Amino acid sequence: MTDTRRSQALHAGVILLLIALFFVLPAYHVGNLARILVLAVYAMGYNLLFGYTGLLSLGHALFFAAGMYGLGMTMQFFDLDPATAFGSGLIAALVVSAVVGFLALRTSGVAFMIVTLMFAQAGYLTILYFGEYTRGDEGFVIQQAERVFAGFDLTGPTERYVAALLLFSVCFSLIAYIVQSPFGRSLVAIRENEERAKMLGYDVVRHKLKAVIISGVMSGAAGAGYALLFGYAGATFATVQYSILPLLWVLLGGAGVTIGPLIGTAFMFYLIDYSSSITTAYMLVAGVVLVLLTLFAPQGLAGEIRKRALPWLP
Amino acid sequence: MDFGPHFLIASLEGAITAAILALTAMGLSIVFGVMRVVNVAHGEFYMLGAVIAWWVAHLIGIHPALGFVAALLLAPLLVGVLAAAADKLILQKIGYDPDRTIVGTIGLLYIIQQSTLMTFGPDARPVQPPFNTRLSIPWFEFGDNGFEIIWPWGLGTTSYKLFVIFAAIVILTGLWAVMTRTKIGLIMRATQQDNEMARAFGVPVERVYAWVFGLGAALAAAGAVLVVPIQQAHYLMGGDPLLLSFIVVIIGGLGSLPGTVIAAIFIGMSDGIISVFFSPTLAKIIATLVVAMVLVFRPQGLLGKANP
Amino acid sequence: MAAVTILSTTGLTKSYGGVVANNDIDFTLPAGQIMALIGPNGAGKSTFVGMLCGRISATAGKVYFDGEDVSHLPAHKRISLGIAYTFQITSIFAGLSIHENVALAVRRRLGNASAQVEEKVAEVLERVGLSDRAQQRAGDLSYGHQRILEIAMGLAQEPRLFILDEPTQGLAETEIEEFIALVKSLAGEATILLIEHNMDVVMKTADYITVFNFGEILAEGTPMEIRDNEAVQAAYLGTAQDA
Ligand SMILES: Nc1ncnc2c1ncn2[C@@H]1O[C@H](COP(=O)(O)OP(=O)(O)O)[C@@H](O)[C@H]1O
Ligand SMILES: [Mg+2]
Numbered sequence: 001m002t003d004t005r006r007s008q009a010l011h012a013g014v015i016l017l018l019i020a021l022f023f024v025l026p027a028y029h030v031g032n033l034a035r036i037l038v039l040a041v042y043a044m045g046y047n048l049l050f051g052y053t054g055l056l057s058l059g060h061a062l063f064f065a066a067g068m069y070g071l072g073m074t075m076q077f078f079d080l081d082p083a084t085a086f087g088s089g090l091i092a093a094l095v096v097s098a099v100v101g102f103l104a105l106r107t108s109g110v111a112f113m114i115v116t117l118m119f120a121q122a123g124y125l126t127i128l129y130f131g132e133y134t135r136g137d138e139g140f141v142i143q144q145a146e147r148v149f150a151g152f153d154l155t156g157p158t159e160r161y162v163a164a165l166l167l168f169s170v171c172f173s174l175i176a177y178i179v180q181s182p183f184g185r186s187l188v189a190i191r192e193n194e195e196r197a198k199m200l201g202y203d204v205v206r207h208k209l210k211a212v213i214i215s216g217v218m219s220g221a222a223g224a225g226y227a228l229l230f231g232y233a234g235a236t237f238a239t240v241q242y243s244i245l246p247l248l249w250v251l252l253g254g255a256g257v258t259i260g261p262l263i264g265t266a267f268m269f270y271l272i273d274y275s276s277s278i279t280t281a282y283m284l285v286a287g288v289v290l291v292l293l294t295l296f297a298p299q300g301l302a303g304e305i306r307k308r309a310l311p312w313l314p
Numbered sequence: 315m316d317f318g319p320h321f322l323i324a325s326l327e328g329a330i331t332a333a334i335l336a337l338t339a340m341g342l343s344i345v346f347g348v349m350r351v352v353n354v355a356h357g358e359f360y361m362l363g364a365v366i367a368w369w370v371a372h373l374i375g376i377h378p379a380l381g382f383v384a385a386l387l388l389a390p391l392l393v394g395v396l397a398a399a400a401d402k403l404i405l406q407k408i409g410y411d412p413d414r415t416i417v418g419t420i421g422l423l424y425i426i427q428q429s430t431l432m433t434f435g436p437d438a439r440p441v442q443p444p445f446n447t448r449l450s451i452p453w454f455e456f457g458d459n460g461f462e463i464i465w466p467w468g469l470g471t472t473s474y475k476l477f478v479i480f481a482a483i484v485i486l487t488g489l490w491a492v493m494t495r496t497k498i499g500l501i502m503r504a505t506q507q508d509n510e511m512a513r514a515f516g517v518p519v520e521r522v523y524a525w526v527f528g529l530g531a532a533l534a535a536a537g538a539v540l541v542v543p544i545q546q547a548h549y550l551m552g553g554d555p556l557l558l559s560f561i562v563v564i565i566g567g568l569g570s571l572p573g574t575v576i577a578a579i580f581i582g583m584s585d586g587i588i589s590v591f592f593s594p595t596l597a598k599i600i601a602t603l604v605v606a607m608v609l610v611f612r613p614q615g616l617l618g619k620a621n622p
Numbered sequence: 623m624a625a626v627t628i629l630s631t632t633g634l635t636k637s638y639g640g641v642v643a644n645n646d647i648d649f650t651l652p653a654g655q656i657m658a659l660i661g662p663n664g665a666g667k668s669t670f671v672g673m674l675c676g677r678i679s680a681t682a683g684k685v686y687f688d689g690e691d692v693s694h695l696p697a698h699k700r701i702s703l704g705i706a707y708t709f710q711i712t713s714i715f716a717g718l719s720i721h722e723n724v725a726l727a728v729r730r731r732l733g734n735a736s737a738q739v740e741e742k743v744a745e746v747l748e749r750v751g752l753s754d755r756a757q758q759r760a761g762d763l764s765y766g767h768q769r770i771l772e773i774a775m776g777l778a779q780e781p782r783l784f785i786l787d788e789p790t791q792g793l794a795e796t797e798i799e800e801f802i803a804l805v806k807s808l809a810g811e812a813t814i815l816l817i818e819h820n821m822d823v824v825m826k827t828a829d830y831i832t833v834f835n836f837g838e839i840l841a842e843g844t845p846m847e848i849r850d851n852e853a854v855q856a857a858y859l860g861t862a863q864d865a
Contacts, residue, residue, distance in 0.1 A: 111609050114560060118560075118605050122599050129593065189726050199707050201702045281429070283428050284425060286424050287427075289421070290417055293421075295418070
């Protein structure tokens with residue numbers, strides 16, 4: 001089998017597995033999995049920038065929140081139907097990531113991390129400042145009656161899982177396609193050696209900007225999807241913690257591997273789910289995992305698999 | 315109150331913020347300057363300083379002043395040792411690789427914060443100031459009787475608040491003397507200039523790094539000990555100082571120590587003054603955006619020299 | 623015979639603070655020529671070619687490629703016009719396979735046409751003798767092979783002007799012979815600007831030599847003329863022979 005065929009088989013296999021899990025798993029875990037799939041979309045968006053392009057952003061919560069509020073606010077105040085509101089969530093994320101990318105990409109390294117962090121913090125504070133409309137930290141609920149699309153009640157567990165899986169599958173396939181395309185390969189080239197990529201004639205800044213925008217829009221799609229499927233939008237999702245979580249998921253699962261984000265998100269979700277049943281200090285687990293990963297497994301789970309067994313993993 | 319007295323109060327509050335901020339940001343700045351490490355867990359060392367201060371004051375509990383003095387000595391020491399250990403166990407092991415260092419210190423942030431939540435609990439706890447005399451401040455006005463001195467109600471401060479400013483100045487002066495006048499300072503500056511060269515001249519760079527990382531954390535802890543009698547200790551109190559310290563270090567020019575002090579005074583004063591007159595949220599939004607723009611368009615800092 | 627000029631500069635200058643690395647350089651390179659750039663270490667050769675391809679921004683002066691003023695173009699645009707550049711200090715994608723290194727160079731030109739990309743990559747790897755290592759990680763190659771890979775990445779771009787900064791540095795004797803053959807085989811395909819310390823390579827390949835010293839052009843001429851030039855001997859060859 002060629003590497004391309006293997007990769008197609010792998011991605012199709014993962015989606016088939018997720019369909020099968022719906023029939024096998026008990027309801028509680030199906031509910032969890034729907035949430036994991038939406039969050040994994042966020043992680044996949046993050047992975048394109050961090051894992052493939054080598055840009056460490058500490059401000060992705062801004063893009064997630066742009067999608068979330070882009071959908072939530074338009075549904076709340078303009079009574080848009082879910083599909084149109086989802087579109088406006090994507091547009092919000094597109095605009096925000098284009099502006100942030102344009103500015104932040106003038107910097108590199110540590111400065112890039114801090115600039116993205118600062119923009120996200122400003123975004124979070126802005127949501128608080130307009131608390132009259134956004135309801136600040138408390139957030140607002142999107143009513144069940146509004147979350148019906150084309151006769152499809154997205155609050156039902158089956159419909160919700162189907163919708164989450166659909167969103168995930170589209171983004172998963174898209175990422176698989178992108179990273180194996182000439183564009184994706186040149187992102188990897190930039191990650192590996194920016195100067196050399198430039199001197200091969202690649203427009204490095206433009207490539208990075210495209211990567212920020214695709215990554216930002218995918219994160220926004222996750223935010224919009226989250227608000228729609230779980231019926232809630234709140235400023236918590238714009239905090240620094242939500243910028244750090246996708247970094248954690250991607251590092252754990254494997255940066256620069258297409259299946260890394262899903263593995264990392266699922267793993268961490270259950271780890272935190274389990275530990276929060278024991279202690280309120282459940283983020284301690286996140287901290288310990290981050291430190292252990294940096295020390296002992298910077299490649300993450302899928303990264304180690306690629307290194308040891310399956311070098312063709314895209 | 316009229317504008318004048320109101321402004322004076324705001325400036326005093328600003329000066330206290332500035333004093334604490336100068337200490338905390340100086341810690342971040344030294345670590346960045348010498349080690350080129352961005353310590354995201356810096357705010358947690360600050361928080362830990364405050365929490366340890368509460369423990370010490372609580373355990374000693376004979377007289378507030380005694381407890382406070384013990385805390386002022388012990389908290390920075392303990393926090394410094396802890397930070398040096400973290401440097402040895404984590405940062406040194408990953409060779410200070412920039413990405414991995416950020417991730418590692420984010421992990422450290424959660425470990426410290428959440429461990430504190432598990433042990434110290436979610437409540438805010440006060441520490442008694444060692445002394446706290448109320449001092450009224452006079453004001454003047456042109457009334458019916460011409461110029462007169464008045465004592466507006468609410469215009470005043472406490473001896474402790476003045477002490478905070480004084481203590482911060484003493485600590486920073488001491489630090490400056492160490493950096494410029496002693497062999498330790500010379501070694502630190504040599505390492506900052508060129509660590510390979512320093513190593514070649516026999517400087518134990520690893521040990522210097524551990525010391526510097528400890529010193530940076532200890533400065534944050536000292537700032538926190540000074541602040542607890544005014545602000546109370548809480549496990550989430552590290553967030554704001556971290557953000558403000560970032561702002562200060564960036565505006566002052568990454569790694570520039572005089573720049574850091576000037577920027578701390580500027581940010582602290584304006585933060586104090588702005589938040590008295592405007593919504594603090596709006597002030598923070600503007601501040602973070604300004605910092606982002608400074609990094610984008612003037613990476614050497616507002617106060618730094620352009621260096622092509 | 624009036625040769626077409628592929629590249630020229632007027633008044634090209636670079637100063638680093640007080641150090642003037644290149645001072646007011648007027649330079650002409652006829653199309654199809656193999657030109658060697660020689661001169662002592664620190665003479666400003668790397669700085670000069672860096673400014674030609676846009677990697678280093680010039681303090682003053684202009685660069686013309688194909689008669690067009692390219693001074694304002696960023697590096698990647700100049701490269702796209704048909705310039706290839708190899709670094710003095712080896713710069714490859716160490717974490718990627720040799721095949722992918724070359725493919726990246728090809729793809730920038732051919733884009734999505736994957737069959738043509740494969741064909742070109744195979745051809746280039748064959749030409750430099752790295753075919754049997756195609757799937758190896760570039761960072762695992764020996765130093766000499768890494769340098770050859772970098773040259774392969776240049777070839778893969780099918781450049782009209784190929785700039786090589788000390789390509790034979792660190793190569794073994796046999797590899798140098800192969801390099802000489804490779805450069806000669808390129809004659810007619812591309813114009814070559816070669817920074818080179820190894821006088822044997824220079825004499826065997828160059829049609830024309832330009833000598834740099836202290837950031838200025840000290841002499842220009844055919845290999846014979848340069849060998850007989852006393853100023854050059856004093857500044858460069860003399861010291862090289864002493865060494
Ligand atoms: N980035 C730089 N900053 C300061 N000086 C530089 C820099 N790059 C080169 N130089 C100086 O410019 C001069 C020319 O260097 P270079 O072009 O590398 O010479 P060559 O390639 O001929 O050996 C040298 O004196 C060198 O020290
Ligand atoms: Mg050179």
